Amino acid sequence: MRIQLSATKVHNDFIRKVEDMSGQDLLKCYQCGECSAGCPAAFAMDILPNQVIRLLQLGEHEAVLKSKTIWLCAACQQCYTRCPKGVDLSRIMEAVRDLLMLEHGDRIVIEKLPAETLAEFPQQAFISGFRKYTA
Amino acid sequence: MAEHETPITRVLIIGAGIAGIQAALDIANSGYEVVLVEKEPSIGGRMLQLSETFPTLDCAQCILTPRTVEAGHHERIRLMTFSEVTDITGDIGHFTVTVQRKPASVNWDVCTGCGLCQEKCPTKVASPFDRAMGKRKAIYTLSPQAVPNKPVIDREACTWFTRGKCRLCEKVCPVHAIDYEQQATTTQVEVGAVIIATGYTLYSLQNLGEYGYGKIPDVVDGLAFERLLSASGPTAGKVRRPSDGKEPKQVVFIQCAGSRAPETAMPYCSKICCMYTAKHAMLYKHRVHDGTAYVFYIDVRAAGKRYEEFYHRATEEDRVIYVRGKVARVFRDGDQVVVWGADTLSGASVEVAADMVVLAPAMVPHPETQRLAEMLGIPANEYGFLLPLDDNILPVETTRPGVFLAGAVTSPKDIPETVAQASAAAAKVLSLFAQWSGVPQAMETPVGAEAS
Amino acid sequence: MRIPYYPGCTLSTKAKGFDQAARQSFAALGIELAELKTWNCCGATFPLSRDNLLDLAGPVRNLVSAAAEGDKLAVACSTCFNVLKRSNLVMRNEEDKREKINFFIEADYAGSVQVLHLLEILRDEVGWDNLAKAVKKNLADLSVAPYYGCMFLRPPKEMGFDDHENPQILENFIRALGAQVADYPHRAECCGNYIAAFDLETTREMSYLILASARKAGADLIVTSCPLCQFNLDRWQQDLAMKHGGFRPIPVLYDTQLLGIALGLDTTTFDLDKHYVDPRPVLAEKGLI
Numbered sequence: 001m002r003i004q005l006s007a008t009k010v011h012n013d014f015i016r017k018v019e020d021m022s023g024q025d026l027l028k029c030y031q032c033g034e035c036s037a038g039c040p041a042a043f044a045m046d047i048l049p050n051q052v053i054r055l056l057q058l059g060e061h062e063a064v065l066k067s068k069t070i071w072l073c074a075a076c077q078q079c080y081t082r083c084p085k086g087v088d089l090s091r092i093m094e095a096v097r098d099l100l101m102l103e104h105g106d107r108i109v110i111e112k113l114p115a116e117t118l119a120e121f122p123q124q125a126f127i128s129g130f131r132k133y134t135a
Numbered sequence: 136m137a138e139h140e141t142p143i144t145r146v147l148i149i150g151a152g153i154a155g156i157q158a159a160l161d162i163a164n165s166g167y168e169v170v171l172v173e174k175e176p177s178i179g180g181r182m183l184q185l186s187e188t189f190p191t192l193d194c195a196q197c198i199l200t201p202r203t204v205e206a207g208h209h210e211r212i213r214l215m216t217f218s219e220v221t222d223i224t225g226d227i228g229h230f231t232v233t234v235q236r237k238p239a240s241v242n243w244d245v246c247t248g249c250g251l252c253q254e255k256c257p258t259k260v261a262s263p264f265d266r267a268m269g270k271r272k273a274i275y276t277l278s279p280q281a282v283p284n285k286p287v288i289d290r291e292a293c294t295w296f297t298r299g300k301c302r303l304c305e306k307v308c309p310v311h312a313i314d315y316e317q318q319a320t321t322t323q324v325e326v327g328a329v330i331i332a333t334g335y336t337l338y339s340l341q342n343l344g345e346y347g348y349g350k351i352p353d354v355v356d357g358l359a360f361e362r363l364l365s366a367s368g369p370t371a372g373k374v375r376r377p378s379d380g381k382e383p384k385q386v387v388f389i390q391c392a393g394s395r396a397p398e399t400a401m402p403y404c405s406k407i408c409c410m411y412t413a414k415h416a417m418l419y420k421h422r423v424h425d426g427t428a429y430v431f432y433i434d435v436r437a438a439g440k441r442y443e444e445f446y447h448r449a450t451e452e453d454r455v456i457y458v459r460g461k462v463a464r465v466f467r468d469g470d471q472v473v474v475w476g477a478d479t480l481s482g483a484s485v486e487v488a489a490d491m492v493v494l495a496p497a498m499v500p501h502p503e504t505q506r507l508a509e510m511l512g513i514p515a516n517e518y519g520f521l522l523p524l525d526d527n528i529l530p531v532e533t534t535r536p537g538v539f540l541a542g543a544v545t546s547p548k549d550i551p552e553t554v555a556q557a558s559a560a561a562a563k564v565l566s567l568f569a570q571w572s573g574v575p576q577a578m579e580t581p582v583g584a585e586a587s
Numbered sequence: 588m589r590i591p592y593y594p595g596c597t598l599s600t601k602a603k604g605f606d607q608a609a610r611q612s613f614a615a616l617g618i619e620l621a622e623l624k625t626w627n628c629c630g631a632t633f634p635l636s637r638d639n640l641l642d643l644a645g646p647v648r649n650l651v652s653a654a655a656e657g658d659k660l661a662v663a664c665s666t667c668f669n670v671l672k673r674s675n676l677v678m679r680n681e682e683d684k685r686e687k688i689n690f691f692i693e694a695d696y697a698g699s700v701q702v703l704h705l706l707e708i709l710r711d712e713v714g715w716d717n718l719a720k721a722v723k724k725n726l727a728d729l730s731v732a733p734y735y736g737c738m739f740l741r742p743p744k745e746m747g748f749d750d751h752e753n754p755q756i757l758e759n760f761i762r763a764l765g766a767q768v769a770d771y772p773h774r775a776e777c778c779g780n781y782i783a784a785f786d787l788e789t790t791r792e793m794s795y796l797i798l799a800s801a802r803k804a805g806a807d808l809i810v811t812s813c814p815l816c817q818f819n820l821d822r823w824q825q826d827l828a829m830k831h832g833g834f835r836p837i838p839v840l841y842d843t844q845l846l847g848i849a850l851g852l853d854t855t856t857f858d859l860d861k862h863y864v865d866p867r868p869v870l871a872e873k874g875l876i
Contacts, residue, residue, distance in 0.1 A: 033460030033461050033476075034460075034477070037463035037475050037476045040796070047482065048477065048482050048484065050477065050479055071786070074793075075635060075780070076776075078737065081742055082345060084396030084399050085396075086397070088635075088742075094635040094636055121784065122600075122814045123597045124596065124631045125784055127628060127630065128631040128781040129784035131642070132632065133784065344750060345752050
């Protein structure tokens, strides 16, 4: 794997949009890794939470967009709570998801959810799920 | 103080840790008088609590004790221990200092330091010097090699003071030195210059709830681990965990506990933790050969002389496992202490079921330093570290002429840097004293004149 | 005492027992939880995009309704509580957003209402000592694992009414009821939240961490105040028991259900029979129902 760095890449529009929508400064993160260390969903992620920020810092958002990680963030705010720099990673994840879905459509489709799920899940799960998985 | 009076060539040094002692010896050995004030009953400060020093692995007490002894016996050093500076007035050349000595409850003028009172005292309390892992008596000295080697009574622990019972120390003292009625005394001293060397304390780890310090007994701080490694410590240098006294086979060291965290704790790097953690892991392996040591770090900062080599020695010779990521959580599971960290180098979150966890807390200034700074009108930064006049070229001077700073009171520092700065502060004081003593200011014999 | 009350969607549908137990228990303690005359869904998640003002309009409408009925708003569900409290802070502290949202929903609201979780009302209005005095049943033999989840405590700068790493409010509640607190490490880890709708396997494992550690600590049951946490923790335990040998399912109750039981109320409307892991055997065994 080789990342080709360039001025246009590290300052690309997608990165600027993520920073603007999330209100977070990506370069504030110094990659201590505490977000990944405490993330309760990290075991299921393909790239770690700190790597999401790292790749965005380098303008490598394509790798982030392909990852499962952004969909496994439950916005539980554990990372934000402990972040020594106060970076709200859940806001960054949300911005990336929203930008991706605006372009490529919703991540879940209500009609395609199993009937059992629809019957059983509490209302809250659908409402928050649609907030996160549809644009 | 009248302008025309000759300035006083005597210095007040506040704090008798390695910085204060170094400066005191430099100045006293140059022929001037020193008043060395220390709030603890004896001198030596933090360094006396340490096991071995990096990167040479010298025994800290062995290299410090000759200096504490020299300072204790020096005819030009007046030790005022168990004392605090309560007031300073005047200006450069003519400071009037008020020193209050707490009641030791022991008449040190007659006490011979035989130690019988400590041996017989029936009351044991957790020893702050041993980070509460060992016990000391209600009448105590900080260590058997204390300078001065005279005890004080802890009035909050002694049953005579708390319940009106006992007085055993009084009965056994062969020279009748015990004095339960002793009051605080106040002394005034006149000095021409002041050095503040009040050092540091540790960040309150209870603020970092995720690490369980104070809740999980086998989560200790670095200073406690020093005591465990120290031959004079509560376990006589054997590594034993506090909960059950077992030898821990897996120890996790967590760096940056409260450092580099502007949002949650202190924003700065505490500078010494990388090296002492490498030392801890190394010394742990020297004592527990079948043990495994893990160090969770963010960056390894090893920028001193032979420091990088020391870090390499920890990994290569002593097989310490370095894991690059900050720990987010420490919790108890049965008799183990589970650590949730990350290894950002492999891109994985990491779990270790350890037997013991050692945290490297941020260095912070002593809260009392703030009071001194206000008394002297010396500015401090927002964390309480005192500000030198100029960080680049006037590192030991202050805004107040005649008042100097040495050691960790200005920022986190290791021992070599502290000692160098203490000697720098001493040199500044000595140059004042030399001027005031009438040392010729011009060259008497041009250099090289004899040779021509 | 009468306090305006926001039940929220799930308490009006899937978690009616939670709602019933809340109203009846508080009535028994002399507090009328007066349902808001008009309310709508809070959105179930606080919008995290800076420009997402539309998602704030919903929760703020509820706050506007509450302001018409009093100066406090009682909330049972910790997710609704999180959303309403944080939305309220936006209205209180961010002038720019306040103006736009008020314009949207034709209101003039500036965050005057105090959004309170039921547990806060028990702590601050009733008091733990008074609550203990009102308890009718003996829970001394019951070990209860408090489960906070994420929404109740975080982010602490906004939620900040308890220590986020070492919270005590649920512990104090359990002790006031006379039960034992099961001390376990994962009481504030996320259960998986809405990920359930996307990746069930991940949610199950996230919940398992919590369930197994509560069991290991000797808990007879878990209490929580979030219907989604309750569902995630409760629903998959049979599957988890098959996957993780030795795991014994553990009932997950709402805090208000345990409260009503302790107060000796009739539990028929608490829907104890609707839980996936039936709590009735252990409650009967301890002589509580």
